[in-house]
Amino acid sequence: MKITKEKMLEKQGYRLHILPSKKYKTINIVAKFKSELKKEWMTKRALLPMVLQKATQDHPSPRQLQSALENLYGTILSSDGTKKGENHVISFRMEVANEAYLNDRTPLLEEALRLFHDVLFNPKSENNAFDEKIFNREKQTLEQKITSIKDDKMSYANMRLIDHMCKDEPYSYHVHGYPEELEKLTAADLYEYYQSFINHDLLDVYITGDVEEDEAERLIDKYFTRENASNQVLDEKKTNTQPIDDSxxxxxxxxxxxxxxxxxxxxxxxxxxxxxxxxxxxxxxxxxxxxxxxxxxxxxxxxxxxxxxxxxxxxxxxxxxxxxxxxxxxxxxxxxxxxxxxxxxxxxxxxxxxxxxxxxxxxxxxxxxxxxxxxxxxxxxxxxxxxxxxxxxxxxxxxxxxxxxxxxxxxxxxxxxxxxxxxxxxxxx
Structure with a gap:
């Protein structure tokens, strides 16, 4: 089986990974933001992607943003946050039809990347705060998600195992955050954290599908360059492991x-x-x-x-x-x-x-x-x-x-x- 070769490039404020492949009928773009695990960030990082993918300045309501995605031949946008060792990674994924298969001349990839850029870099905000209505709705959704873990006994038991096993290690921090922190979090607090996130998280952008390398590089550069971010890769910390005296x-x-x-x-x-x-x-x-x-x-x-x-x-x-x-x-x-x-x-x-x-x-x-x-x-x-x-x-x-x-x-x-x-x-x- 022939497996796609990756082309990796250091760019301004991000690292680009191009994976040309004729195997896929769609084009996938994934933006991965990485930071270290800190307890005081977990609730904000759980809520942030939920808020970001609901509205932008140009598409100021969830319905309008969803309509914009549907108008791009049903482009799909999703996000999640997860722990990877001592790191926390927030992923935004976009899947878009390949314009080569379309009858019209729509520059579909560029239109999709422009929208992706707006989701990440131009979220709906006012007076240095996220939209209050959207913020409160997503806050309630996250609260329900945290509460529901207790009802899924397998997930709950796994969480409690890690709580005990990794008690003094960052890996024990809950990926969905903490209800007591969520309760006092405001739209302005989250927006303040977003400013740090968007400029300081290490960013890797992947594009794969039937794309021409130079054109893919040009388009990603146009919409993902971060002028204020060095994207300097720090020395990776070896995962924190506690000695086992007794189980x-x-x-x-x-x-x-x-x-x-x-x-x-x-x-x-x-x-x-x-x-x-x-x-x-x-x-x-x-x-x-x-x-x-x-x-x-x-x-x-x-x-x-x-x-x-x-x-x-x-x-x-x-x-x-x-x-x-x-x-x-x-x-x-x-x-x-x-x-x-x-x-x-x-x-x-x-x-x-x-x-x-x-x-x-x-x-x-x-x-x-x-x-x-x-x-x-x-x-x-x-x-x-x-x-x-x-x-x-x-x-x-x-x-x-x-x-x-x-x-x-x-x-x-x-x-x-x-x-x-x-x-x-x-x-x-």
Whole structure:
């Protein structure tokens, strides 16, 4: 499979990534703003993209902005914020039809980029504050989102696991912010933070699709140049990892029927490390696929869990195990999960299973890269880690992982926290 080669250019106030490809029928533009994790910023950074994508000075209401997008052949605009190791990243994504396929002569890409520019750089504001009506509506939406986490017991248990596991680390900060901070936040406060965000966050802009490189560069330059931003890349801080003297066991109660048993391990490995590829295979064998040890033993063989799986955080060095169990089988389920870790350390898996897992991981990677947005996410992982690898090399590195390297990875991983959210006997309401 031929994978798009990336052209990366340092520009004024941003870094440009051009990925020409005839595979996609649409053109995707993604702007990624990165800052360090600070608790006092989290609520503002959760709310900011919600407000920005609702109105601009030229399109001063959500309806008018949406109408402008629809008039550009149904151009799609979306945004989100997420934690990546010790960084917080706000992404704005735009997907626009390729004008080469249109019957008229509309300069569609330029019109879409002009609108994208307005969303980011000319939001609706007055007297150094965001529009009060829009601000209040989005503030209420975010408040509901924060409240709803408590209702999604799996997400809530995961949040509480990270609260305990990363207690004194920036990674514990809540990505949706905090209700007490949201309550006192004003439209003027958020606009003041926006000024800092738009000028000081590190900005990477990606464009992929059937585009001509020079023209794409000219257009992105026209609409994304930040005259007042140096976009100076600071030395990346190695992720903050606390030493593990002894693992913690936390049990909390709530009104639920199905207990949530989540375990957090430190892998001491992040994207860009030599043994990162072994971690991918370890996770696949351990809990990443339906053929994994967690699924087959905890769920299928012993029928102790409604679900059992694992995933890892590429930039923080965490491996997280999730399982939904009956509250009265906690000890048994915990023991069997930990037995699977021990089995991995002892190399209780076959060469054939390693090879099958490598193919599953490679296929998953190829599937992700098959979509424009997925490809951009994989390439941005490399920007965050400062470790640039061609896509073909990524795949080759996965295929080179040996059984011994997986065993070594299993022995490197340390249990940090066991978290169990169980019934308070009140039943689920």
């Amino acid at each position: 913690k066991e936390i049990i909390e109660e709530d009104e639920l029927n199905q207990g949530k048993l989540h375990l957090g391990f430190r892998t001491h490995t992040t994207f860009g490390d030599e043994d990162y590829y072994a971690l991918q295979i370890f996770n696949g064998l351990f809990g990443g696929f339906p053929s994994s040890k967690l699924f087959m033993n905890v769920r299928e063989k012993h029928s102790l869990a409604y679900y059992a799986a694992s995933r890892f955080e590429s930039h923080k060095g965490l491996l997280l195990v999730f399982s939904g169990i009956a509250p009265d089988v906690y000890d048994q389920a915990k023991s069997i999960i930990l037995e699977q870790v021990e089995a991995m350390r002892n190399g209780e898996f076959t060469e054939e299973e390693v090879e099958q897992t490598k193919e599953l991981v490679v296929n998953q990677l190829l599937e992700t890269m098959d979509s424009a947005q997925g490809l951009i996410e994989i390439l941005y992982h490399q920007v965050l880690s400062g470790h640039m690898v061609e896509a073909e090399e990524l795949i080759e590195n996965i295929r080179q992982v040996t059984m011994q390297e997986v065993v070594d990875m299993a022995n490197k991983i340390e249990l940090d926290t066991i978290y169990f959210l169980t019934s308070n006997e009140g039943g689920e309401k």
